[in-house]
Amino acid sequence: MAKGVNKVLLLGNVGKDPEIRATAxxxxxxxxxxxTADRAKDAQGNWADKxxxxxxxxxxxxxxxxxxxxxxxxQLYIEGKIQTRSWDDKESGxxxxxxxxxxxxxxxxxxxxxxxxxxxxxxSKSNTASYDQRTPASSSQPDxxxxxxxxxDIPF
Amino acid sequence: MAKGVNKVLLLGNVGKDPEIRATAxxxxxxxxxxxTADRAKDAQGNWADKxxxxxxxxxxxxxxxxxxxxxxxxQLYIEGKIQTRSWDDKESGxxxxxxxxxxxxxxxxxxxxxxxxxxxxxxSKSNTASYDQRTPASSSQPDxxxxxxxxxDIPF
Amino acid sequence: MAKGVNKVLLLGNVGKDPEIRATAxxxxxxxxxxxTADRAKDAQGNWADKxxxxxxxxxxxxxxxxxxxxxxxxQLYIEGKIQTRSWDDKESGxxxxxxxxxxxxxxxxxxxxxxxxxxxxxxSKSNTASYDQRTPASSSQPDxxxxxxxxxDIPF
Amino acid sequence: MAKGVNKVLLLGNVGKDPEIRATAxxxxxxxxxxxTADRAKDAQGNWADKxxxxxxxxxxxxxxxxxxxxxxxxQLYIEGKIQTRSWDDKESGxxxxxxxxxxxxxxxxxxxxxxxxxxxxxxSKSNTASYDQRTPASSSQPDxxxxxxxxxDIPF
DNA sequence: TTTT
DNA sequence: TTTT
Numbered sequence: 001m002a003k004g005v006n007k008v009l010l011l012g013n014v015g016k017d018p019e020i021r022a023t024a025x026x027x028x029x030x031x032x033x034x035x036t037a038d039r040a041k042d043a044q045g046n047w048a049d050k051x052x053x054x055x056x057x058x059x060x061x062x063x064x065x066x067x068x069x070x071x072x073x074x075q076l077y078i079e080g081k082i083q084t085r086s087w088d089d090k091e092s093g094x095x096x097x098x099x100x101x102x103x104x105x106x107x108x109x110x111x112x113x114x115x116x117x118x119x120x121x122x123x124s125k126s127n128t129a130s131y132d133q134r135t136p137a138s139s140s141q142p143d144x145x146x147x148x149x150x151x152x153d154i155p156f
Numbered sequence: 157m158a159k160g161v162n163k164v165l166l167l168g169n170v171g172k173d174p175e176i177r178a179t180a181x182x183x184x185x186x187x188x189x190x191x192t193a194d195r196a197k198d199a200q201g202n203w204a205d206k207x208x209x210x211x212x213x214x215x216x217x218x219x220x221x222x223x224x225x226x227x228x229x230x231q232l233y234i235e236g237k238i239q240t241r242s243w244d245d246k247e248s249g250x251x252x253x254x255x256x257x258x259x260x261x262x263x264x265x266x267x268x269x270x271x272x273x274x275x276x277x278x279x280s281k282s283n284t285a286s287y288d289q290r291t292p293a294s295s296s297q298p299d300x301x302x303x304x305x306x307x308x309d310i311p312f
Numbered sequence: 313m314a315k316g317v318n319k320v321l322l323l324g325n326v327g328k329d330p331e332i333r334a335t336a337x338x339x340x341x342x343x344x345x346x347x348t349a350d351r352a353k354d355a356q357g358n359w360a361d362k363x364x365x366x367x368x369x370x371x372x373x374x375x376x377x378x379x380x381x382x383x384x385x386x387q388l389y390i391e392g393k394i395q396t397r398s399w400d401d402k403e404s405g406x407x408x409x410x411x412x413x414x415x416x417x418x419x420x421x422x423x424x425x426x427x428x429x430x431x432x433x434x435x436s437k438s439n440t441a442s443y444d445q446r447t448p449a450s451s452s453q454p455d456x457x458x459x460x461x462x463x464x465d466i467p468f
Numbered sequence: 469m470a471k472g473v474n475k476v477l478l479l480g481n482v483g484k485d486p487e488i489r490a491t492a493x494x495x496x497x498x499x500x501x502x503x504t505a506d507r508a509k510d511a512q513g514n515w516a517d518k519x520x521x522x523x524x525x526x527x528x529x530x531x532x533x534x535x536x537x538x539x540x541x542x543q544l545y546i547e548g549k550i551q552t553r554s555w556d557d558k559e560s561g562x563x564x565x566x567x568x569x570x571x572x573x574x575x576x577x578x579x580x581x582x583x584x585x586x587x588x589x590x591x592s593k594s595n596t597a598s599y600d601q602r603t604p605a606s607s608s609q610p611d612x613x614x615x616x617x618x619x620x621d622i623p624f
Numbered sequence: 625t626t627t628t
Numbered sequence: 629t630t631t632t
Binding site: 324325326327328345346347348349361363365384385386387 | 625626627628
Binding site for chain 3: 158159160161162163164165166167168191192193194195205208209210233237238239240245247248250252253254255
C-alpha cells in the first residue's frame, strides 16, 4: 500500500524525437520532452498561451513503445511521478538538480500530418522509429551515463 | 479549501452527438456519453478491449463549448467530479440512481475524419454544431426536465 | 499501453464497516462506501457542505488491506476506475445500473478517535478486523452473488 | 478551455515551517517543501522507503491558509501544476533551473502530535502561524526577490 | 452511512 | 527537511 501520493498527469506534444539508450544490463531507457500548453493571464491581463516544458523518462516496455511510436510532435497523455536527481557539477562545483517525470502509463493521441489522433489512441503502426542506442557524444544535460547509473540503480 | 477530493479524469470518445438544453433561467446544459477503452484480461486470460461508458454533463460556458465543438466520435479529455442523483421511479415505485460526471475542464483532441487530433488541442472551428434546445419527446433516461430541476437547483 | 483513461481519485471517509466476501475461487472482495465532502453554493448562494457517496470495491491484496485496516469512519485516499454494472431487475423487469469504483491504490489517512491520521499512512496495527466470509443472507443491493459473478468474470 | 494538461497530485508531509512573503503589491506567497514517501525495490530487490522532495508555492488565499494552518510535519494533499523557472546564475554564469509545484487546491490531513488527521480536513484552529513578511537575508535558493518578480508577473 |  |  502506498504511503504517499506522487502523481503527474500531462497531455501535450513531444518536443523532439526521443533519445533511446540502454543500460549496461540492457534495460531500455527513453528520454524526451513534452510541452504542455496553458492559457494564463499576462502582466497586462490578457490571455496568453504559455508553454511549460517537461523532461520525461521511460524504462523497459514503455521505453520500447516510445522508441517505436513517439516522435517529435506526437500528442501524448502520460501518467507518472516526479523525481528530482541531483549531482555535483564538476566544472562549477555547484549542486545541480534535474526534475524528471518517470512515465508509468502512456496513451498516444496523434501526430501532426496524420489522422491518428482521432482514432481512440490511434497511431500508425508504420510509425516505427528505428532503434537508436547511441549515447550522445557530448551532452550538457546530465544523463544516466554521466551519473554512473547502472542497472542495479533502477528501482523496479 | 476543499474538505475532500472527488476527481475524475477520462480520455475517450463521445458516443453520440451531445444533447443540449437550457434551464428555465437560461443556463446551458450539455449531456453526452463518453466511452473509455481499456485492455483487460478476459475469463480465458486473453487481453481483450473493454469499453466503459460514462454519462457526462456540463453547464454554462463548458456546455457551450460542447455544443459548438463536440460531436459523436470526438476524442476528449475531461476532468470532473462524480455525482449520483436519485429519484423514485413513478412506474415501479423503485428508487433509481444515475451516476454522472460533472465536467469541469475539457480538452478536445480530435474527431474521426479530421486531422484535428494531432494539433495540440486542435479541432476545426467550422465544427460548430447548431444549437438544439429540443427536449427529446420521450426518454427512458431521467433528465433534468423529468426530475423538475430548475436553475435554483444548480449548485454553482 | 492504455487506449483510454478512466481514473478516479477520492479522499473521504468510509461510511460503514466494509463488507468482505470471497468468490467461489477464493478471491477476496471488499465492498464499502466512501463519503467525499465538498463545499458548493446552494440555491440561495450560500456555501454549504455537500456529501457525495461512492460505492467502492476492492479485490485480492487490496481487499485484504481493507479487511484488516479499514473501518467505519476511516479517512482514505484511493485511486481507481469507474465501472457500471447492469442487470435486469427480477421484480420490476427494469434494467438497473450500479456504478462502482474499482480501487487500484489506497492510502490510509486515519480514523476518528485515533492519532493515526498524522502518521503518513498511519493506522493502528491493532485495528485488524476479523475476516468475514459471510455472504449477506439478503441484500437489496445487487452483489456479485446476485449477478452470478464467478472468479472467471474478474478481469485481472 | 485548456489546451493541454499539466496536473500534479501529491500527498505527503511538510518538511519545514512554510516561508511566507508578500510581493510589493501585497500578494501573499507561501513556499514550502513536501515529502512524498514511496516504496520501491532497491538494488538488492528489497522494498525500501524512498522519499521524494517537492518545492511548493502558493499564492493569495491559498498562501494565507498555508500561513495559518500548515507547519513542519503537516500531512497535506495538494493539486497543482508543474512550473520550471530558469535564470542565469551570477556566480558561475550557468543556466539554472528550479522546478516548483504551483498549488491550486489543498486539503489538510493532520499534523503529528494532534488528532487532527482523522477529522476529515482536521487541524487545530489554534495552529495559526504568525505572519512573516521577512525576505531571507541571504538565500542560496533563487526566490522571487532574486529574480525580480513583481505582482505584474504573477499570471492570474 | 462518514466527517467537521 | 517530513513521516512511520
